[in-house]
Amino acid sequence: MTNDLALQAIDLVKYFPTGASKILGRPTNSVRAVDGVSLTVQKGTTLGIVGESGCGKSTLARLVTRLIDPTSGSVLLDGVDITTLSGSDLRKTRRKLQMIFQDPYSSLNPRHSIGQIISQPLAIQHIVPKGQEMARTQELMERVGLNPEHYNRYPHEFSGGQRQRIGIARALALEPTVIVADEPVSALDVSIQAQILNLLENLQKELGLSYVFIAHDLSVVRHIADQVAVMYLGKVVEIGPAADVYSRPAHPYTMALLSAVPVARPSERGNGHRIRLVGDVPSPIDPPSGCRFRTRCWKATDLCAQQEPVLAPDEAGRVVACHFPNEVPVSLGIRPS
Amino acid sequence: MSNTSVLSVRNLSVAFATADGDVIAVDKLSFDLALGETLGIVGESGSGKSVTASSIMRLNNSSSATTTGEILLEGTNILTASEDEVRSIRGKDVAMIFQDPLSALNPYYTVGHQIAEAYEVHHHGVDKSVVRSLVLDMMTKVGIPNPEKRIDEYPHQFSGGMRQRIVIAIALINQPKVLIADEPTTALDVTVQAQILDLMKSLQLEFNMAIILITHDLGVIAEVADNVLVMYAGRIVETSSVSALFAEPVHPYAFGLLGAVTSLEASDRGQLDTIAGSPPSLISLPSGCSFHPRCEFVEFGNGKCVSVVPELRSIGTLGSSTACHLSDDVIVSLGRKAARA
Ligand SMILES: Nc1ncnc2c1ncn2[C@@H]1O[C@H](COP(=O)(O)OP(=O)(O)OP(=O)(O)O)[C@@H](O)[C@H]1O
Ligand SMILES: Nc1ncnc2c1ncn2[C@@H]1O[C@H](COP(=O)(O)OP(=O)(O)OP(=O)(O)O)[C@@H](O)[C@H]1O
Ligand code: SF4
Ligand SMILES: [Mg+2]
Ligand SMILES: [Mg+2]
Numbered sequence: 145m146t147n148d149l150a151l152q153a154i155d156l157v158k159y160f161p162t163g164a165s166k167i168l169g170r171p172t173n174s175v176r177a178v179d180g181v182s183l184t185v186q187k188g189t190t191l192g193i194v195g196e197s198g199c200g201k202s203t204l205a206r207l208v209t210r211l212i213d214p215t216s217g218s219v220l221l222d223g224v225d226i227t228t229l230s231g232s233d234l235r236k237t238r239r240k241l242q243m244i245f246q247d248p249y250s251s252l253n254p255r256h257s258i259g260q261i262i263s264q265p266l267a268i269q270h271i272v273p274k275g276q277e278m279a280r281t282q283e284l285m286e287r288v289g290l291n292p293e294h295y296n297r298y299p300h301e302f303s304g305g306q307r308q309r310i311g312i313a314r315a316l317a318l319e320p321t322v323i324v325a326d327e328p329v330s331a332l333d334v335s336i337q338a339q340i341l342n343l344l345e346n347l348q349k350e351l352g353l354s355y356v357f358i359a360h361d362l363s364v365v366r367h368i369a370d371q372v373a374v375m376y377l378g379k380v381v382e383i384g385p386a387a388d389v390y391s392r393p394a395h396p397y398t399m400a401l402l403s404a405v406p407v408a409r410p411s412e413r414g415n416g417h418r419i420r421l422v423g424d425v426p427s428p429i430d431p432p433s434g435c436r437f438r439t440r441c442w443k444a445t446d447l448c449a450q451q452e453p454v455l456a457p458d459e460a461g462r463v464v465a466c467h468f469p470n471e472v473p474v475s476l477g478i479r480p481s
Numbered sequence: 482m483s484n485t486s487v488l489s490v491r492n493l494s495v496a497f498a499t500a501d502g503d504v505i506a507v508d509k510l511s512f513d514l515a516l517g518e519t520l521g522i523v524g525e526s527g528s529g530k531s532v533t534a535s536s537i538m539r540l541n542n543s544s545s546a547t548t549t550g551e552i553l554l555e556g557t558n559i560l561t562a563s564e565d566e567v568r569s570i571r572g573k574d575v576a577m578i579f580q581d582p583l584s585a586l587n588p589y590y591t592v593g594h595q596i597a598e599a600y601e602v603h604h605h606g607v608d609k610s611v612v613r614s615l616v617l618d619m620m621t622k623v624g625i626p627n628p629e630k631r632i633d634e635y636p637h638q639f640s641g642g643m644r645q646r647i648v649i650a651i652a653l654i655n656q657p658k659v660l661i662a663d664e665p666t667t668a669l670d671v672t673v674q675a676q677i678l679d680l681m682k683s684l685q686l687e688f689n690m691a692i693i694l695i696t697h698d699l700g701v702i703a704e705v706a707d708n709v710l711v712m713y714a715g716r717i718v719e720t721s722s723v724s725a726l727f728a729e730p731v732h733p734y735a736f737g738l739l740g741a742v743t744s745l746e747a748s749d750r751g752q753l754d755t756i757a758g759s760p761p762s763l764i765s766l767p768s769g770c771s772f773h774p775r776c777e778f779v780e781f782g783n784g785k786c787v788s789v790v791p792e793l794r795s796i797g798t799l800g801s802s803t804a805c806h807l808s809d810d811v812i813v814s815l816g817r818k819a820a821r822a
Binding site: 196197303304305306333334335336337338339341342345360361362363364366367390391400401402403404405406407408409410411413418420421423424425 | 670698740754
């Protein structure tokens with residue numbers, strides 16, 4: 145069974161210390177950016193991660209790619225714990241795990257040509273025999289839909305969508321098994337977004353890649369993900385097959401999130417009441433007791449303040465962290481499937 | 482819908498002189514806006530949406546910009562009005578909110594001060610306590626809890642969504658006739674976006690304002706717009722009522738946009754439709770229809786797509802117009818197909 149797992153995160157925690165008040169001499173506070181997250185990604189599939197700004201998505205991405213070290217917890221890549229590796233072992237293993245970023249521009253060195261940018265990892269990691277870097281680079285460019293003749297051009301000569309293709313080619317150069325994509329299409333126009341999503345899907349089919357795909361756009365994630373994890377204030381509140389989570393959300397936060405998405409169908413305007421959350425997301429420095437969502441939840445009771453709901457399968461087999469999950473309000477207008 | 486237009490834009494063109502040549506950011510744009518109407522403007526990045534918006538506020542009078550045409554606000558041409566006239570219009574009859582609520586606010590003044598200032602610029606000598614109560618009233622209207630306390634706080638003490646509410650309060654304190662909202666919710670989370678859109682709708686009902694809503698999100702358009710302008714490379718390529726846009730779009734670029742949108746349902750339809758290529762350079766626009774290098778239907782355009790700039794013409798039975806050379810029948814049937822896909 146573990147053989148089917150491309151990536152596994154076990155109880156990952158990341159606290160960022162923040163400045164304490166020197167005058168009062170209080171102990172240092174910390175931002176609980178990721179607070180006990182466990183996830184699995186099956187080989188050849190896509191795990192989508194959604195949630196609002198600041199809920200810890202990017203921190204989680206940086207943890208699983210080991211760009212930062214966790215406060216505690218582990219990350220297994222093909223069964224190997226990468227959080228304890230170092231030196232050349234780490235380098236070799238991490239090669240299998242590549243990241244694509246939101247802003248393709250700031251992640252590309254403006255003084256390097258596209259050819260250099262894509263071939264650099266090839267040379268450093270000795271992926272192809274000496275002298276074949278250029279051929280391989282042009283092959284990669286072609287694969288992501290760039291004109292290989294543009295090998296000598298610089299990032300500023302490319303559009304946003306093309307730059308994102310460059311970022312993808314660079315990630316593919318090391319022949320990874322897992323790609324973690326943090327908001328890879330958020331900065332792009334809809335028409336260009338669709339091109340990149342199609343490209344990512346094709347690459348997955350051809351190369352058997354596994355993806356962790358982070359986005360705040362729920363419909364983009366619906367399109368690409370097999371499994372979806374919904375995060376709120378550093379925790380996963382619901383996880384499951386995309387079809388289930390979207391058609392029958394079990395956690396109140398998931399319901400609210402889905403209900404807030406504007407749908408491109410004016411005929412449905414004003415149908416049913418939408419769930420409207422009140423108030424703001426609480427501070428991750430001092431999250432609410434019990435369930436972190438309770439301050440904005442319309443179902444909350446005393447129990448929610450006292451006891452933290454654990455992320456576990458409910459009677460219907462839905463994995464959700466809520467004391468009162470699963471009653472889909474009819475007004476949500478989501479078709480049962 | 483009432484057809485007394487509060488704002489008429491006629492043949493608006495804006496060009497910027499740059500080292501590489503003239504950028505034609507907006508090219509002969511015309512539209513009308515009625516009180517109480519929400520006009521959505523959609524289009525790809527760089528298609529001229531923001532430049533159009535700032536022209537209406539006469540904010541892009543940089544030395545490199547050449548603006549021609551007419552922008553008539555209840556008959557007054559904003560483009561030729563004196564500086565004094567423009568100052569008395571800006572922020573009073575026409576107000577604007579932007580994408581980034583933080584940069585719109587001054588970090589050194591309390592939010593109450595900033596809302597009050599927006600009022601006092603246009604209402605001299607009003608008693609401070611009267612202004613304060615107007616400000617409190619406005620803060621309540623835009624949904625700031627506990628306004629008596631929050632009026633004396635600074636922008637950094639507010640969340641992104643609350644800051645955007647403050648920006649809206651500043652824009653609405655003078656009860657403008659026209660509110661221009663340029664990507665007002667793009668920087669916000671969806672749950673907050675939903676709150677802000679609700680708020681804009683309810684305040685529109687209360688004040689009977691006209692709203693120009695610029696966004697790249699067709700979902701937002703579907704939720705709040707009455708009519709829609711679709712822009713491509715500085716030109717209007719389609720105008721439609723919101724229901725017509727989604728039932729029967731009338732321009733190939735709009736077909737592509739609808740097909741490229743991801744939805745909350747069905748992922749089993751497989752690949753998204755895409756529009757091949759990327760938007761053109763505004764310095765050397767493609768000849769004929771600017772969309773032709775990316776258009777799938779060029780071969781049906783009787784050879785005109787590459788050579789003749791298509792004019793906007795009315796089409797179909799839903800009150801739409803298109804700037805496309807395809808015949809009416811072809812467009813309407815392709816449009817219905819695109820909407821169904
Ligand atoms: N290096 C850091 N030091 C201190 N706090 C941090 C650091 N990085 C992230 N945080 C905090 O951790 C929390 C989670 O941040 P993260 O960037 O992971 O959120 P996110 O879900 O990716 O949000 P967004 O959708 O805005 O990208 C936030 O409160 C953020 O301010
Ligand atoms: N001051 C300026 N000088 C030169 N070019 C400019 C200037 N302001 C805008 N432009 C150009 O005019 C075009 C239209 O810009 P505009 O900001 O209106 O686009 P937009 O449709 O609002 O795009 P977005 O969706 O990215 O906000 C762009 O190509 C832009 O680069
Ligand atoms: S556990 Fe309670 S507070 Fe948390 S989401 Fe469920 S009902 Fe709401
Ligand atoms: Mg992030
Ligand atoms: Mg803009």
